[in-house]
Amino acid sequence: MPPRVQAVADRRPAHLSELARGTERFHEPPRHDCPWCGSIRLHTRPHTRLRTADPLRHRPGTFTVDQCGACGHAFQNPRLTPEGLDLHHRAFHDRLHAGQAEKIFRAQHSVERYRRAARALTRFAEPESWLDVGTGRGRFPAVARKVLPYTAFDGLDIGPGVEEARRRGRVEEAHRGFLTDLAGELVGRYDAMSMFHYLEHALDPRAELKAAHRVLRPGGHLMIEAPDPESRCAKLLRTWWMPYSQPRHLHLIPLANLRAELAGLGYTVVAVDRREPHVPLDLSAACALFLGHFLPRADDSRRAEAPGALKRGLRRSLSSAAAPAFAACQGADRLLAPLAGRTRFSNTYRIIARRNPAPT
Numbered sequence: 001m002p003p004r005v006q007a008v009a010d011r012r013p014a015h016l017s018e019l020a021r022g023t024e025r026f027h028e029p030p031r032h033d034c035p036w037c038g039s040i041r042l043h044t045r046p047h048t049r050l051r052t053a054d055p056l057r058h059r060p061g062t063f064t065v066d067q068c069g070a071c072g073h074a075f076q077n078p079r080l081t082p083e084g085l086d087l088h089h090r091a092f093h094d095r096l097h098a099g100q101a102e103k104i105f106r107a108q109h110s111v112e113r114y115r116r117a118a119r120a121l122t123r124f125a126e127p128e129s130w131l132d133v134g135t136g137r138g139r140f141p142a143v144a145r146k147v148l149p150y151t152a153f154d155g156l157d158i159g160p161g162v163e164e165a166r167r168r169g170r171v172e173e174a175h176r177g178f179l180t181d182l183a184g185e186l187v188g189r190y191d192a193m194s195m196f197h198y199l200e201h202a203l204d205p206r207a208e209l210k211a212a213h214r215v216l217r218p219g220g221h222l223m224i225e226a227p228d229p230e231s232r233c234a235k236l237l238r239t240w241w242m243p244y245s246q247p248r249h250l251h252l253i254p255l256a257n258l259r260a261e262l263a264g265l266g267y268t269v270v271a272v273d274r275r276e277p278h279v280p281l282d283l284s285a286a287c288a289l290f291l292g293h294f295l296p297r298a299d300d301s302r303r304a305e306a307p308g309a310l311k312r313g314l315r316r317s318l319s320s321a322a323a324p325a326f327a328a329c330q331g332a333d334r335l336l337a338p339l340a341g342r343t344r345f346s347n348t349y350r351i352i353a354r355r356n357p358a359p360t
Contacts, residue, residue: 026084030077036257039070049074052239052246055289059088063246074229074252088247111143116276118144121223121352124270127151127192131215133179134198138165183211191220199226200249206261213265218357222267225277230254231347233282240286243347255349267353275341277348280333287329291322
């Protein structure tokens, strides 16, 4: 093996070596009913919404998103096992080699977006305690506490970032684990909860909503932001629509389904918004994903072999040539954002629901 190729292989993270050995063992058996409503109409009509590889980080494997013919719920099928999800999440959070599309994806978690979300809930309450579920390194609490200085913010996440958030003072308490596992310890502790782009990653979103109902006090508010599978951009851009984010997104929940589920659990929906949560990235992210798919691969630890000088030079040249197209897409995203947010081209929705008091 040439020294350069051996050097690339030697610095390859262990989770990438696992993926390179094949992905079939990381998939559960395909299911033939809807994980949301239980319908078996997957048998009776075409239901495949998308079949794609990993367009963001080019990991091995092919992933399918099916859609229920009865309720419209879209879901990964066959679904990754917990072990497979863990491998792909670790690969995604390998920030050292993040590409342009991934940087755009992370831009949805901007300071201004979090500030607007915090203000949205103040129209209904000024909570004393707030739990941010899926908080990561606590970016939302760090922003929101400036809007709500008298609110105590805690964070919950399965990764070590939540403990870092506590050390940095972004959250007062760090709960590490799954909400469904920790709900029994947190019953009635919070009068506000948030789930920003969290439910689409959950193995069972309905179980997460039930757990949130246990953790919230009566009269408390739950805020959810999630990708909108009914966005017209999803149909136009297909594989290149960033919110599909295969293989990390397991569920894409139509707004009507989520509203009905919340009502059935004992919530009252007090606000729905598609305008403010819209993230102006559809065209620029699609352009970056498209270019990333067809350009020669970069030299990084994700690759089994290092590219030669010719491919590296070709990548630089083509990337420079494509820069005006990418800049045009970014400009179009910003220009069309006010219109997209008021039409079905919005890519994200926000819902705020109040937990009803227990019946007497």
